[in-house]
Every structure is written in C-alpha cells, then in structure tokens.
C-alpha cells in the first residue's frame with residue numbers, strides 16, 4: 001500500500017506513519033508543522049518507505065505516482081491550537097479536505113477523514129452514537145473546530161455520492177499517549193507534566209465531569225482497520241471506559257508516586273460535562289475494540305514525558321519497563337516495536353522519481369506549536 005498521511009508529523013499522525021511502515025506500507029507524510037513537530041518523525045527519516053514533505057494541504061496538493069490511501073489528519077486539534085488558529089482550522093477542514101478528496105479521486109484511492117467527537121458538541125445524549133446529530137453552536141468558542149469537521153464530513157459524503165470516492169469517516173474521541181505536547185491544554189499532558197514536576201494538579205471545576213480516554217496505539221489500530229475496509233462511517237473510535245477528571249488526576253498522581261496535591265480551578269464555560277463513545281458500530285463493522293488499560297497507557301505516557309523533560313522515571317514505572325531506577329527513561333523505552341531515534345539534524349529531501357511538490361529539509365526538533 002502507498003499511503004498519504006496528511007498531518008503525519010502530529011501526535012496521532014506520527015504514530016500512524018510508524019504503524020503503516022511497520023505493516024510494509026510506503027508512507028508519504030504531508031505536514032506544514034503548524035502544530036506538529038518534525039522531531040515526531042525524525043526516527044523514520046532513514047526508513048526506505050518514508051518521505052516527508054513540508055506542505056500546507058490548504059494549498060494545491062500534488063503527489064506523483066500511484067496512491068492507495070489518503071488519510072486526512074491535518075488540522076489543529078487541541079483547544080489551545082484551534083483558538084489561536086481559527087481561520088487555518090476552518091481552512092484545513094474545508095479547503096484542505098477538498099484538496100485531499102481531489103487527490104483521492106484522481107488516484108482512485110481510499111480516503112479516510114479524521115473527524116472528532118466534537119461534532120456532537122456538548123451532547124444531550126449519553127453515550128454518543130453515530131446517529132446523534134449533536135448540540136453545537138456555529139458561533140461558540142469551539143465553532144471553528146466543530147463546524148470545520150462537520151463541513152469536512154459533509155464534503156466527504158458528497159464526494160462519495162457524486163464522484164464515487166471510497167471514503168471513510170472516523171469520529172475520534174479523546175486520545176492520549178507519547179508525543180502529546182505538555183501545554184496543549186488537554187488534561188492528561190497537563191496532569192502528567194504537573195505530577196512529574198511536583199506541582200499541584202489543576203482540576204477544572206469540582207472534577208466530576210467525565211472523560212473517556214483512548215491510548216494512541218488503540219486509535220491507530222482503528223484508523224488502519226478503517227483504511228483497509230470499505231466502511232463509509234461515520235464510526236466512533238474511542239475508549240468507552242469513563243473516568244471523572246478527578247479520578248484521572250488521582251491515577252496520574254498514584255502512577256507517578258507523587259505526593260503533590262490537587263487544586264481546583266474555574267471550569268471553562270464550554271468544557272463538555274460528559275463524553276463517552278458508543279462503539280457498537282466500530283465493533284460490528286471494523287472488529288475494533290480498545291485493549292490498552294488506563295494504567296498501562298498512562299504508564300507508557302508518563303515514562304515518555306519523564307524522558308522528554310529529562311526527569312527520573314517514577315521507580316515503579318521504570319522497573320516495569322526495565323529502566324534502571326532513578327534513570328531518565330529513553331523516550332521510546334516503553335513503547336514496543338518503535339524504531340530507535342536517530343540523531344541527524346535533517347529529514348532528507350525526497351528521492352528522484354517522487355515528483356511531489358517542492359520539499360525542504362526540516363530542522364529536527366523544531367516545534368512549530370507551543371512547547372514546553
């Protein structure tokens with residue numbers, strides 16, 4: 001399979017590139033690094049099946065040669081990012097989606113849209129099934145993201161019906177794991193960074209609002225199944241195991257063996273009270289089910305963040321991963337089947353024969369979005 005992964009240098013996209021390469025696919029990663037980081041794909045630079053092109057998908061997208069699958073993950077995704085980049089977010093969902101659908105149509109490729117549980121807004125139905133139409137404000141504080149994804153879903157559906165493109169829509173619920181950015185405004189990286197640094201964990205409101213969090217490897221498995229299927233969707237992908245935000249904070253404190261306290265801060269007005277996917281459709285149509293427990297997923301995430309910050313890995317988690325006590329874990333130590341990181345300072349320019357658009361070497365480790 002030859003796959004184009006738009007947004008492949010982001011958190012989810014970089015794991016997806018790894019997984020596709022591990023399955024023997026050739027991967028063309030397109031990313032403008034608006035919120036991603038070339039360092040996320042640095043370790044793939046020498047893989048013979050991998051190419052990185054710094055491209056903005058809201059501009060014309062051209063890829064030479066055959067393409068079997070186009071996976072569209074290119075969009076600011078965290079509240080901090082899409083509020084900072086509202087017009088870019090709307091363009092990624094509209095113009096970006098149209099360009100990538102055009103590419104899929106031209107190549108006769110499968111197209112997979114990474115949509116979001118945000119299309120349900122602040123839901124009045126719980127858990128959320130795919131036939132729930134949502135409770136979204138077109139002018140609210142999350143509208144640039146929610147409406148961009150709703151439009152992207154409508155456009156994807158139109159290309160399927162009018163042009164016969166083999167499209168699939170997945171609605172992703174909260175996902176976490178290594179390579180999230182500590183300050184992206186999402187609860188897990190915030191809690192992990194605070195606990196590792198011995199700072200109080202800031203829980204919004206009274207912490208009784210719930211989250212259902214899915215480990216990134218599980219999500220990637222669902223994305224790959226969707227890519228290899230002809231299921232049109234929309235299909236929810238997320239972990240139905242629901243935790244209160246306070247339970248999540250306490251679990252992070254416990255896993256970090258920290259004695260840091262929890263403090264309560266005002267809750268943002270648009271913070272959803274409940275979010276939990278009904279994944280019956282994913283089970284039935286994709287045979288997909290998340291398998292990573294919160295303890296295992298959070299442990300791997302904490303180990304990665306400890307290494308990222310150069311802090312000692314919490315002893316229990318270090319022992320579980322075979323890291324010497326007190327040592328800073330290698331960023332990938334707990335993540336099986338990940339290629340070793342490389343130290344060279346550039347992602348290579350593409351090879352002859354790839355008549356993709358202009359490419360440029362990207363300095364490794366240069367974070368384009370807010371970072372620690």
Ligand SMILES: NC(=O)c1ccc[n+]([C@@H]2O[C@H](COP(=O)([O-])OP(=O)(O)OC[C@H]3O[C@@H](n4cnc5c(N)ncnc54)[C@H](O)[C@@H]3O)[C@@H](O)[C@H]2O)c1
Nearest residue numbers: 007009010011012032033034035036056057074075077175
């Ligand atoms: N992580 C989650 O919990 C979650 C939940 C729901 C949906 N999603 C969806 O999954 C996708 C990936 O999310 P993520 O958490 O990895 O976010 P991310 O910000 O880490 O990754 C998005 C990537 O897209 C790139 N990008 C943005 N606009 C672009 C453009 N115009 N052209 C090319 N590249 C562009 C960014 O540079 C970044 O590398 C997004 O589409 C997001 O909406 C994620």
